[in-house]
Amino acid sequence: MASLKRSLDSDPLAANISSKVYVRSTKSGKVQKIVREVYLRQDIPCSSKLCRRCLNTSPRDAAGQPRPFVLSEAPAGTSVFQQGHYLVPDTNAFLTAMDLFEQDSAFYDVIVLQIVLEELRNRSLPLYNRLISLTKSEEKRFYVFFNEFRLETHVTRQDGESVNDRNDRAVRKAVAWYGEHLAGTGAPKVPAVVMLTNDRDNLRKAKAEKIPACSLAQYVNQLKDAEALLDMIPDTEDQETIIKDKRPGDPLYPEYFTISKLMTGVKNGLLHQGIFNVSLYNYLEGSIRVPAFPKPLIILGRENINRSIDGDLVVVEVLPKDQWKEPSTQVIEEDAVTKNENPDAEETGDIVSEKERKTLQEEVKRTQNKTTEGHAQPTAKVVGVVKRNWRQYVGHIDQSSVSQSSQQGRKQDTVFVIPMDKKIPKIRLRTRQVAELVGKRILITIDTWDRSSRHPTGHFVRSLGELETKAAETEALLLEYDVQYRPFPKTVLDCLPKEGHDWKVPGSVDDPGWRDREDLRGLLICSIDPIGCQDIDDALHSRPLPNGNIEVGVHIADVSHFVKPNNAMDTEASIRGTTVYMVDKRIDMLPMLLGTDLCSLKPYVERYAFSVLWELSPEADIVNVRFTKSVIKSREAFSYEEAQLRVDDHSQQDELTTSIRTLLALSRKLKQKRLDAGALSLSSPEVKVQMESETSDPIDVKTKELLDTMSLVEEFMLLANVSVARKIYDAFPQTAILRRHGAPPKTNFDELANQLRVKRNLDLSVESSRALADSLDACVDPSEPFFNTLVRIMATRCMMAAEYFCAGTQAYPEFRHYGLASEIYTHFTSPIRRYADLMAHRQLAAAIGYEGLHPAVRSRGRLEAVCKNINVRHRNAQLAGRASIAYYVGQALKGRSEAAVEDGFVLKIFSNGFVVLVPRFGIEGLIRLRDLAEPEPAAEFDAETYTLKTRGSREVTVELFGKVRVNVMDQKDEVTGKRGVKMELVSVY
Amino acid sequence: MPLDTSTYNLALLRVDGRRWNELRRVHAQIRTQAAADGSSYLEMGHTKVMCVVTGPTEPGPRRGGAAAGGAGGGGVGSGGAGGKAEIVVGIVIAGFSSVDRKRYGRGDKRTLELASTVSNALAASLHTNLFPHSQINISLHVLSQDGSLLAALINAATLACVDAGIPMTDYVAACTAGSTSTYAANDEGADPLLDLNHQEEQELPGLTVATLGNSDRVAVLVCESRVQISRLEGMLAVGVDGCKQMREILDRVVREKGVRMIQEGTVEKGVGLGDIDMD
Numbered sequence A: 001m002a003s004l005k006r007s008l009d010s011d012p013l014a015a016n017i018s019s020k021v022y023v024r025s026t027k028s029g030k031v032q033k034i035v036r037e038v039y040l041r042q043d044i045p046c047s048s049k050l051c052r053r054c055l056n057t058s059p060r061d062a063a064g065q066p067r068p069f070v071l072s073e074a075p076a077g078t079s080v081f082q083q084g085h086y087l088v089p090d091t092n093a094f095l096t097a098m099d100l101f102e103q104d105s106a107f108y109d110v111i112v113l114q115i116v117l118e119e120l121r122n123r124s125l126p127l128y129n130r131l132i133s134l135t136k137s138e139e140k141r142f143y144v145f146f147n148e149f150r151l152e153t154h155v156t157r158q159d160g161e162s163v164n165d166r167n168d169r170a171v172r173k174a175v176a177w178y179g180e181h182l183a184g185t186g187a188p189k190v191p192a193v194v195m196l197t198n199d200r201d202n203l204r205k206a207k208a209e210k211i212p213a214c215s216l217a218q219y220v221n222q223l224k225d226a227e228a229l230l231d232m233i234p235d236t237e238d239q240e241t242i243i244k245d246k247r248p249g250d251p252l253y254p255e256y257f258t259i260s261k262l263m264t265g266v267k268n269g270l271l272h273q274g275i276f277n278v279s280l281y282n283y284l285e286g287s288i289r290v291p292a293f294p295k296p297l298i299i300l301g302r303e304n305i306n307r308s309i310d311g312d313l314v315v316v317e318v319l320p321k322d323q324w325k326e327p328s329t330q331v332i333e334e335d336a337v338t339k340n341e342n343p344d345a346e347e348t349g350d351i352v353s354e355k356e357r358k359t360l361q362e363e364v365k366r367t368q369n370k371t372t373e374g375h376a377q378p379t380a381k382v383v384g385v386v387k388r389n390w391r392q393y394v395g396h397i398d399q400s401s402v403s404q405s406s407q408q409g410r411k412q413d414t415v416f417v418i419p420m421d422k423k424i425p426k427i428r429l430r431t432r433q434v435a436e437l438v439g440k441r442i443l444i445t446i447d448t449w450d451r452s453s454r455h456p457t458g459h460f461v462r463s464l465g466e467l468e469t470k471a472a473e474t475e476a477l478l479l480e481y482d483v484q485y486r487p488f489p490k491t492v493l494d495c496l497p498k499e500g501h502d503w504k505v506p507g508s509v510d511d512p513g514w515r516d517r518e519d520l521r522g523l524l525i526c527s528i529d530p531i532g533c534q535d536i537d538d539a540l541h542s543r544p545l546p547n548g549n550i551e552v553g554v555h556i557a558d559v560s561h562f563v564k565p566n567n568a569m570d571t572e573a574s575i576r577g578t579t580v581y582m583v584d585k586r587i588d589m590l591p592m593l594l595g596t597d598l599c600s601l602k603p604y605v606e607r608y609a610f611s612v613l614w615e616l617s618p619e620a621d622i623v624n625v626r627f628t629k630s631v632i633k634s635r636e637a638f639s640y641e642e643a644q645l646r647v648d649d650h651s652q653q654d655e656l657t658t659s660i661r662t663l664l665a666l667s668r669k670l671k672q673k674r675l676d677a678g679a680l681s682l683s684s685p686e687v688k689v690q691m692e693s694e695t696s697d698p699i700d701v702k703t704k705e706l707l708d709t710m711s712l713v714e715e716f717m718l719l720a721n722v723s724v725a726r727k728i729y730d731a732f733p734q735t736a737i738l739r740r741h742g743a744p745p746k747t748n749f750d751e752l753a754n755q756l757r758v759k760r761n762l763d764l765s766v767e768s769s770r771a772l773a774d775s776l777d778a779c780v781d782p783s784e785p786f787f788n789t790l791v792r793i794m795a796t797r798c799m800m801a802a803e804y805f806c807a808g809t810q811a812y813p814e815f816r817h818y819g820l821a822s823e824i825y826t827h828f829t830s831p832i833r834r835y836a837d838l839m840a841h842r843q844l845a846a847a848i849g850y851e852g853l854h855p856a857v858r859s860r861g862r863l864e865a866v867c868k869n870i871n872v873r874h875r876n877a878q879l880a881g882r883a884s885i886a887y888y889v890g891q892a893l894k895g896r897s898e899a900a901v902e903d904g905f906v907l908k909i910f911s912n913g914f915v916v917l918v919p920r921f922g923i924e925g926l927i928r929l930r931d932l933a934e935p936e937p938a939a940e941f942d943a944e945t946y947t948l949k950t951r952g953s954r955e956v957t958v959e960l961f962g963k964v965r966v967n968v969m970d971q972k973d974e975v976t977g978k979r980g981v982k983m984e985l986v987s988v989y
Numbered sequence B: 001m002p003l004d005t006s007t008y009n010l011a012l013l014r015v016d017g018r019r020w021n022e023l024r025r026v027h028a029q030i031r032t033q034a035a036a037d038g039s040s041y042l043e044m045g046h047t048k049v050m051c052v053v054t055g056p057t058e059p060g061p062r063r064g065g066a067a068a069g070g071a072g073g074g075g076v077g078s079g080g081a082g083g084k085a086e087i088v089v090g091i092v093i094a095g096f097s098s099v100d101r102k103r104y105g106r107g108d109k110r111t112l113e114l115a116s117t118v119s120n121a122l123a124a125s126l127h128t129n130l131f132p133h134s135q136i137n138i139s140l141h142v143l144s145q146d147g148s149l150l151a152a153l154i155n156a157a158t159l160a161c162v163d164a165g166i167p168m169t170d171y172v173a174a175c176t177a178g179s180t181s182t183y184a185a186n187d188e189g190a191d192p193l194l195d196l197n198h199q200e201e202q203e204l205p206g207l208t209v210a211t212l213g214n215s216d217r218v219a220v221l222v223c224e225s226r227v228q229i230s231r232l233e234g235m236l237a238v239g240v241d242g243c244k245q246m247r248e249i250l251d252r253v254v255r256e257k258g259v260r261m262i263q264e265g266t267v268e269k270g271v272g273l274g275d276i277d278m279d
């Protein structure tokens, strides 16, 4: 009988074959044993140019080319190893001090052992990738020695030996071999082979085995410019023990309470429910506003945030008072702190990574050092999530999280996706198509966030195209702000008038379209809008009345004539909620035919309108107001600039120009009345992007100019909105669609008031909008005209957002519009681009008895739902528009040959950086200490006086509200592939 | 976990320590099952397969169950109608053969395809026309998988057919070839690789090639991954060269077995074995 017994001895190769057994534990708890063959050989060169022996066996590639040797024949020496030395760092050395190895001043001739490379790859893919690029650099002379494949240096794990001990032994063995091997070269000056490790045990064993070894600090001390480098050595000798405590698979986050426990807790007032918001500047800090506390509760640290994502409805528990913290004064960016994490590593370690722990500890130390007490704020931790606000996110794959092998397309790989929205954490994505997706804008969703996973896990939805292409970036913005940008479906287009662009106001006044319409075609009506405006929804006129009063008319496009309640077009418009204006694109709420033609109050043609007609006294007091559907014929469509020129040109004395002058005069009086009532003149930096007309590439950025004619239109629109609001509220006290602006809680202004008092000795009084308006007026700096605007911008950020609501849901005093200082307000004047206005039109038409109220505009439940939707849409549209401007500002900067040096103002100060607003571009940017100089300067932060003083490599003093000169440029982060506006401090005024 | 295939260029070493042109250790035995007409056992690295051949026999209800156990079957020729023996290949892949325990059902497409490829490869060498109206059953058992499975199956089947004494032109020797960088890397200068293991198969482009004996006649060429056409020539050349090395190894196995059988007196020296080297 033949047997299957192997005859190993007859096989010449057999002696040199070893098997490696890896144990891989999967998420589900299964343990897989992977057996790999290893072929041991003696022809792996030492790669020292001193060695002749290895030259003969030097490996050749398929083309017969041998590899040139890497390590120098005369390596640099140190004070201890004067004969020259080669370095052999262990894994930990690379993990903790990769920056050191990348220095130009030292760290040449480094031997990277295979075992170290393997360990590093498991621990941190980004660091691994950095090390690989070092090995490719010719100057640095990093050689990867495959110690595990060389017969002499191969080490088998012994019984009872831990993997770490075995690997340390392998490193020592390789160092010893190198020493002996180089001694055998017979070179006159044999370089020392020095092991670098911070592991005390390993150092001790090396000493016993007479192997040259140093800790990082010891080694750097032997170098010439030790001072500068020593700072870069993290103080981490004991870190290992912390990391090893946790086993893979252990939950990293605390468990959520059960739903019933949450509900009873909230009912009893022990727990609080609210929307979780992440700080823009510190991803480890969030806040939540709950009714029981005047100030928002702060939530600090990953463990307390406990998997909440910005916008989630969460339940929190307030921590005991001794654990209350101050809000952070430090900028902590996720990209910077977690950039070395491995996406597919089994989750070892704490949820709070070492780096995060350190960052937070620094923070705590700083807070404790301060003598001032009582700054601590109620601090809470998340104990449950009631409703996730997860949506689809646009982002891109973090290139540094991609392993180089994940490209053939068959292997599933895990990578990190960095969402565009800074408030959303990195998302782990498992995909088989990494190669195709790198460098693309992609859409993903979050699936889960397990207790055992540091980051949420998501899946790929689709690719929007190459990063930084206009199409992909625009679509990304639209998706990010949930803008419905698909073409209108046929069912919607079917609702349009059959005549299309040929539609006309019927010639005969007997036509049903003329029913109850006033013929205002004889009035001298004109429209004033931004240049190039196509969807003109308002037009004005004025004429003197015989009694000395003035008749003023505001005529609004009669959209409700074309969009009937509850048809497909109406439903679509109610979903879209608003038209979205991007720099190069407009996403319409209504089909083009209506928006830019049939409804648009174009000049020289007859159009249906909804008119508000006032009789105003010369002092601009309302004598009388009435509302009517009408037919008008606009005489001219002016741009603001044209209208302004015409008004200013006193040679123009025609009736139309005079009527505009009358309107202008009245508008000034109206504005004064509003301001007297306490209306706020707030500010947000607004810019306009100028585009190359043919290629539509952005060429320049201009701040928006303010013209009197703009204010003219604005005043009459406000007046119309207020008048209509009163009318529809009278008619429908339960269902009128109104707009309110809540008074901001006083505490919102605490910080700004304190800042103004400390820095400028100015008083901000917030008792009423009037008091606030007055004190804002007083905030001037004679030497800096922009200061007032700056304060207004900051004050605006303390405000609440205005919102649409249904009259029946609020008590009358709550109707108040704080910013406009009006008791009641609605939106009526832009029905082409806002759905709320269209609803107001329908309600007004019913209020004047023009038509009955459609049930859909009568049901309060439905109206509330619509209000909720358009509030969200309105906000998103604003954000999308702003983001689009920011994108094009970046593009315009990119197109410039030199960086733009601009004036900026310090908006916010942290202990490790500050935020600068550049009014010229309407953008703000963060300048961190480490951006100031290399190496990072030391800094003293005085939270009391809002001052940041740096010392060392660069000495500047940055103060809040201070004027600075900055270099603005568009920059791409090479590691993550993220592009953004970047600022550099040039000088402080 | 160890490194991946991207580190090849650091020191011209593959994930298991081999150079680009080295085969893994091949271990093979023939006549492992005395009861069968022909049998073999072959290891290429950690890929381990067994083969049992019965026949040529009468077609019809399968004999002995050797082939009947096959989960996948492939046949060439049509039961002797064409005057040739039919080569019926059955492949059973053990559930424990790969890291992820997996059941391979009877109709597993991939297994069927492998079987049909093996059958075709052997048809190029076996003199099936000598056995009209009969059937050659080849039953292959995969015990462990670590890449180059098809090549190992073909090699084992060849050995078993030699053992069964079925007349054939020459060995059908097979091996795989790959390239050191991925398709996406689009690296013109990538080195070709010989004999891919499982990890390399997963990450790199590769092909399986089988040649007929010492000639350059290619009996099988299967390429299931994307690779630039410019790299294909180098891969094929290395593959064909590997097949020649493989033929030498198979030949040595057969000759050593022959020598041992003569020494043990299982067969008489002389008839039909006259050309076996005695040392």
Ligand SMILES: [Zn+2]
Pocket: A045, A046, A047, A048, A051, A052, A053, A054, A055, A181
């Ligand atoms: Zn050497």
